[in-house]
Each structure stands twice: as structure tokens, then as C-alpha cells.
Amino acid sequence: MKILVLNCGSSSLKYQLFDMPQETVAAKGLVERIGIEGSRIKHTRTGSSTISKDADIPNHKVALKYVVDLLLDGDEGVIASLNELAAAGHRVVHGGEKFASSVLVDDDVIEAIEECVPLAPLHNPANLTGIRAMKELLPDLPQVAVFDTAFHQTMPPKAYMYGLPYRYYTTYKGRRYGFHGTSHYYVANRAAQLMGKPVEGLKIVTCHLGNGSSITAVDGGVSVDTSLGFGTVPGVIMGTRSGDVDPTLVLHIMEQENLSAANMSHILHKESGFLGLSGISSDLRDIEEAMEKGNERATLVVEMLAYGIAKFIGAYAAAMRGLDCIVFTAGIGENSPLVREKVCDYLEFLGVLCDKDKNGAMIRGNEGEISGGASRVKVLVIPTNEELVIARDTYRDSVKYL
Ligand code: ADP
Numbered sequence: 519m520k521i522l523v524l525n526c527g528s529s530s531l532k533y534q535l536f537d538m539p540q541e542t543v544a545a546k547g548l549v550e551r552i553g554i555e556g557s558r559i560k561h562t563r564t565g566s567s568t569i570s571k572d573a574d575i576p577n578h579k580v581a582l583k584y585v586v587d588l589l590l591d592g593d594e595g596v597i598a599s600l601n602e603l604a605a606a607g608h609r610v611v612h613g614g615e616k617f618a619s620s621v622l623v624d625d626d627v628i629e630a631i632e633e634c635v636p637l638a639p640l641h642n643p644a645n646l647t648g649i650r651a652m653k654e655l656l657p658d659l660p661q662v663a664v665f666d667t668a669f670h671q672t673m674p675p676k677a678y679m680y681g682l683p684y685r686y687y688t689t690y691k692g693r694r695y696g697f698h699g700t701s702h703y704y705v706a707n708r709a710a711q712l713m714g715k716p717v718e719g720l721k722i723v724t725c726h727l728g729n730g731s732s733i734t735a736v737d738g739g740v741s742v743d744t745s746l747g748f749g750t751v752p753g754v755i756m757g758t759r760s761g762d763v764d765p766t767l768v769l770h771i772m773e774q775e776n777l778s779a780a781n782m783s784h785i786l787h788k789e790s791g792f793l794g795l796s797g798i799s800s801d802l803r804d805i806e807e808a809m810e811k812g813n814e815r816a817t818l819v820v821e822m823l824a825y826g827i828a829k830f831i832g833a834y835a836a837a838m839r840g841l842d843c844i845v846f847t848a849g850i851g852e853n854s855p856l857v858r859e860k861v862c863d864y865l866e867f868l869g870v871l872c873d874k875d876k877n878g879a880m881i882r883g884n885e886g887e888i889s890g891g892a893s894r895v896k897v898l899v900i901p902t903n904e905e906l907v908i909a910r911d912t913y914r915d916s917v918k919y920l
Pocket of ligand 1: 727728729730800802803804806848850853854
């Protein structure tokens with residue numbers, strides 16, 4: 519059975535075609551610059567080389583048509599007829615308080631995702647565009663929405679409420695939601711599998727460290743706290759986002775420089791973090807390179823990042839009253855031995871011991887343990903696989919309709 523997994527951004531569309539329940543990827547690709555000059559599609563059939571085509575792609579519906587045509591293509595395709603396609607699964611960023619799990623899409627679900635647009639004004643409209651385009655193209659195909667926020671809906675109020683007047687929670691749904699839920703869910707469960715223990719009995723801190731980063735306390739398999747919040751700025755410093763900042767400093771800067779909310783939002787989301795602090799780059803590889811050459815501000819970025827991550831792990835060990843495992847995932851988590859080693863160094867008092875050789879070897883998609891034999895806490899590097907979770911949920915939620 520073939521499941522198409524889609525991740526629609528405002529001008530991009532990523533896809534993977536899964537064979538389920540075998541969980542193998544038959545083809546994958548990316549449509550870039552949708553609605554912008556220079557649109558392009560890259561497609562890879564598993565076991566074959568990537569093809570890249572320039573095309574006029576004004577919207578997501580046209581993009582999806584190209585994807586479907588490529589999947590059906592005699593040379594590059596992987597299906598003989600559209601009947602082989604069983605369902606489509608969509609990444610949706612925000613499900614608010616309404617969705618604590620994935621859901622089969624119908625008109626009510628589309629309306630509910632629409633209602634969450636004020637909470638994710640850049641992402642949810644793009645995700646909806648993909649769902650609507652798919653519905654127009656293949657009206658009878660079951661579609662499943664998988665939410666970045668859903669996994670964190672188990673957080674208790676003491677973790678998700680802010681100390682603002684309660685009316686802002688009731689009026690504007692102002693609370694911590696958390697993101698990257700699909701990734702945290704996947705790596706926590708994979709960690710339990712690797713440890714050979716049921717996830718229900720484990721206290722895990724999962725560190726998803728990419729361009730955007732979040733750290734989550736997963737107690738007994740459920741999220742009990744996470745470092746991103748109402749939006750995607752708080753927590754540790756990120757590529758271009760500030761991480762935690764005292765809101766009174768933000769207000770002070772706005773007053774001093776007469777900035778609008780939109781101006782300040784741009785600074786917090788796009789001009790801060792590694793880029794804003796270093797003045798070099800938002801990419802940690804560039805920062806690490808500059809640090810090796812003795813650049814002080816690049817060194818500051820790496821020190822702030824490791825310190826920030828370690829503080830969250832310490833806090834979440836307290837929140838869970840224990841710690842069995844730390845997982846590193848996403849671009850930085852999977853590829854930066856330097857950051858991982860510095861983080862572990864703070865946590866020796868909790869029983870965390872990093873094995874330098876194992877840590878150094880764990881890059882580029884490798885999966886495994888980086889803690890030493892004597893470490894009380896297991897430290898694992900696990901490449902994330904959000905697409906697989908979407909494929910699994912889509913298979914599970916759509917199979918009864920087939
Ligand atoms: P996104 O959040 O956009 O999915 P990724 O998970 O791909 O991003 O992570 C991107 C981050 O991973 C960038 O900061 C990049 O510098 C970092 N990264 C990737 N490879 C390495 C590496 N070898 N060493 C250090 N950082 C790396």
C-alpha cells in the first residue's frame with residue numbers, strides 16, 4: 519500500500535512515497551520556489567539518481583500535479599496507476615488545543631486547522647493549501663493531518679500556562695504549545711526500543727537541535743514540558759531566533775527604536791540567534807569553523823548553546839524527578855560532537871558520562887549510544903524521521919476507509 523507524505527511550506531513542497539506497512543521509501547522529492555520565478559522540482563526514485571527539472575509552478579495544485587505525474591512516470595515513477603495510492607499524510611504545524619493526535623481530514627478538520635491560523639500565521643495556511651490542492655486533485659483520496667503540536671498536548675497546566683492574567687489564555691489561547699512534536703515522539707520511542715525497555719517506564723529528555731530547536735521532557739512516553747512555547751522563539755538560541763529573552767528588554771528596544779510589533783518580530787525570528795550574535799552565519803558549521811580560528815563571538819555562540827541545552831536538561835530532570843536517557847537529534851544534534859560533548863560535560867553530576875570516541879564517530883545519519891559504560895544516564899544520537907511517523911499515522915488512520 520502506497521502512502522504519500524507531504525510537507526507543504528509557503529513556497530515549497532516536500533514529499534516521500536512510502537510502501538506500508540513495510541515502511542520503505544519508494545521515492546522522494548522537493549518542489550521549490552512555488553509561485554516564485556525559478557520554480558524547480560527534484561525527484562529521486564529509491565536506488566536511482568536524482569532528477570531536477572525547471573518548470574512553471576504557480577501554485578501548490580500545479581506542484582502536486584507534477585509530483586503525481588512523476589510518481590506515475592514510466593522511467594522515474596514508482597506507481598502504475600493512481601489507484602495504488604492509498605492515502606496522503608500532511609504535516610500540519612499547529613493543531614491548537616483541539617488536536618492531541620493525528621486525524622482523518624474532513625470539512626470540520628479543515629475548519630479547525632483554519633481556526634489555528636492566528637497561532638501559526640505562516641505555517642498553517644501553507645499546510646492547508648496542500649490539503650486543499652490534494653483534495654481538488656484527488657477528491658476521493660483519504661487525507662490525514664499530523665500535527666507538530668499534538669504530542670505536547672499531554673503537558674499539565676503548570677507547564678503550559680504563563681504568568682499573565684488568565685484572561686489572555688481564555689481570550690487569545692495564550693499558552694505554551696510546543697513544536698517538533700512528531701520528532702520528539704519518534705526519537706523518544708526509538709530510544710526506548712534501543713534501550714530494550716518500555717517507553718512507559720522511562721524518563722527521557724529529547725533535544726531536537728536544528729535551525730529551530732526544542733528540548734522536551736518525555737516522562738513515560740508523554741510530553742510533560744518543552745522549551746518552545748506559544749511561538750517558536752523561546753528556549754535555547756537557534757539559527758536566527760533568539761531563544762529566551764526577558765520580555766522587558768524586548769519592550770525597551772521597541773520603545774528606544776520606535777519599532778512596530780512586526781519589526782520586532784522580524785528581529786526575534788530572523789536576525790537573532792547564531793546569526794545575530796556572531797554576525798557570521800545562522801549555520802552552526804560556519805560558527806564552529808570560525809570558533810576554531812579563534813573568533814570570540816562564534817565561541818560565545820557555541821558556549822551559550824551548550825549551556826542553554828544543559829540548563830534545560832537539568833530543569834527537566836527535576837520536572838520528571840529523574841533522568842534515564844538524553845537523546846540528541848536533528849542537524850546539530852546528529853552532527854555536532856562538539857556541542858554534545860560540551861552539554862554532557864555540565865551533566866556529569868547527574869551521572870552523564872560521554873565517551874569521546876563514540877561521540878566523535880556519531881555523525882551523518884549514524885544512530886547509537888555516545889555514553890560510556892559507567893554512565894548512569896544513556897546518551898543516544900538518533901536521526902529523526904518525522905516522515906515515517908506521518909506515514910505510520912496515515913496508514914493507521916486511513917486504513918479503515920479502504
Ligand atoms: P531544520 O530545522 O531546518 O530541519 P536541520 O535539522 O537540517 O534544520 O539542522 C540544521 C542545522 O544543523 C544547521 O545549524 C547546521 O549548521 C547544523 N549542522 C548540520 N551538519 C552539521 C555539522 N556537521 N556540524 C555542525 N552542525 C551541523
